[in-house]
Amino acid sequence: FCKSVSVHFMLQFKPSYCRNLLCEMECHEHAWPFLLPVNTKQFPQYKKVIKSPMDLSTIKRKLHENSYKCKEEFASDVRLMFSNCEVFNEDDSPVGRAGHHMRGYFEQRWPQLT
Numbered sequence: 001f002c003k004s005v006s007v008h009f010m011l012q013f014k015p016s017y018c019r020n021l022l023c024e025m026e027c028h029e030h031a032w033p034f035l036l037p038v039n040t041k042q043f044p045q046y047k048k049v050i051k052s053p054m055d056l057s058t059i060k061r062k063l064h065e066n067s068y069k070c071k072e073e074f075a076s077d078v079r080l081m082f083s084n085c086e087v088f089n090e091d092d093s094p095v096g097r098a099g100h101h102m103r104g105y106f107e108q109r110w111p112q113l114t
């Protein structure tokens with residue numbers, strides 16, 4: 001999925017940028033639904049409906065384990081987390097609204113390549 005080596009070299013993956021942005025998201029007022037994996041005992045339906053759960057603590061672990069080969073892989077996990085939220089939660093619900101807030105916050109700070 002990552003760019004070819006040459007282009008990739010230019011757009012060097014800046015883990016520090018991602019770490020900082022992740023930190024800002026974790027302390028965001030509306031981050032509370034996304035801090036930890038959704039508890040499937042609390043939400044038994046979740047496992048059935050959401051095939052690829054994702055949350056900020058998992059993204060943080062993957063970043064520290066160098067699981068992300070390029071910044072787009074990092075961004076796609078963040079976007080996966082928000083699309084899971086939209087699938088499972090009504091827009092007009094506390095978690096749904098928090099998801100829209102947090103997605104806006106992320107997209108504003110994510111460098112647009114195009």
Ligand SMILES: Cc1ncccc1N[C@@H](C)c1cnc2ccsc2c1
Binds near residue numbers: 037046088089
């Ligand atoms: C992001 C998400 N999507 C679907 C379901 C849950 C969640 N978040 C959990 C943390 C959550 C979200 N809301 C509440 C309300 C009481 S416990 C609790 C836990």
